[in-house]
Amino acid sequence: MVGGMVGVARVDRAELRRFISEKYTEVAMNPELGFHFHTGRPLANMLGYPGDVTDRLPDANADSFAGTGNPFLFGDLASGERVVDVGCGAGFDTLIAAQQVGSNGRVVAVDMTAEMRAKTVAGASEMGLTQIEVREGYAEALPVDDGWADVIISNGVVNLCPDKRAVFKEMLRVLKPGGRIQIGDILVHKEVPQDAKDDIALWSG
Amino acid sequence: MLLEQTGFVDVVMSNEVDVFSGSKHESDAKEFDTRGVTVLAHKPR
Numbered sequence: 373m374v375g376g377m378v379g380v381a382r383v384d385r386a387e388l389r390r391f392i393s394e395k396y397t398e399v400a401m402n403p404e405l406g407f408h409f410h411t412g413r414p415l416a417n418m419l420g421y422p423g424d425v426t427d428r429l430p431d432a433n434a435d436s437f438a439g440t441g442n443p444f445l446f447g448d449l450a451s452g453e454r455v456v457d458v459g460c461g462a463g464f465d466t467l468i469a470a471q472q473v474g475s476n477g478r479v480v481a482v483d484m485t486a487e488m489r490a491k492t493v494a495g496a497s498e499m500g501l502t503q504i505e506v507r508e509g510y511a512e513a514l515p516v517d518d519g520w521a522d523v524i525i526s527n528g529v530v531n532l533c534p535d536k537r538a539v540f541k542e543m544l545r546v547l548k549p550g551g552r553i554q555i556g557d558i559l560v561h562k563e564v565p566q567d568a569k570d571d572i573a574l575w576s577g
Numbered sequence: 578m579l580l581e582q583t584g585f586v587d588v589v590m591s592n593e594v595d596v597f598s599g600s601k602h603e604s605d606a607k608e609f610d611t612r613g614v615t616v617l618a619h620k621p622r
Contacts, residue, residue, distance in 0.1 A: 441615035540583040561610035
């Protein structure tokens, strides 16, 4: 949730991470099952990704896309930029970012779920995008040096983190002065009661 | 807004998109009127 005052949820973070990782392993391995959110190229079309951009991506990466926005809506990334994709998932945005920054740029793709990281690695290899490096990590503790990134992208990830303030502070640490975030996430227009915030089953449902 | 409280500046938000309606399984997101959005924000120089 990117806007408004967000209370801190009283959830067991390890348990929440395990629950979310299991959910997104399913999205990685069996995207055809259907979920409580849209996935794949139909979702990308809803979010304004150009068809000629998504058509170039391998099906394995496109089919498991589960974002909530379009980090490239405000403009393409520039050639040579250094990018961090926080919660890269199956690599949908990672692969697009790598094409935009070109071989002189770098994209560090971070995800906590092994099956998603494996998909991103495979997609980068299939597309010959050697500027991509995939790392294991969490949004609250990114495996990236201070001031390294020109831009951080992320899509549908911050809402899955119980301490959003910690995530945004970590993004500030990783960005260069003047750097930017281009992130897709969600806005919740109705007050979410504390008992719902504390219910792990509702975090990805 | 949390982004500004954390230290980001020049925050710009896209139009909202209903990214949950019509998905295969019912979502609690609908109950809370949840919408997808994209945000651009900068770290101060």
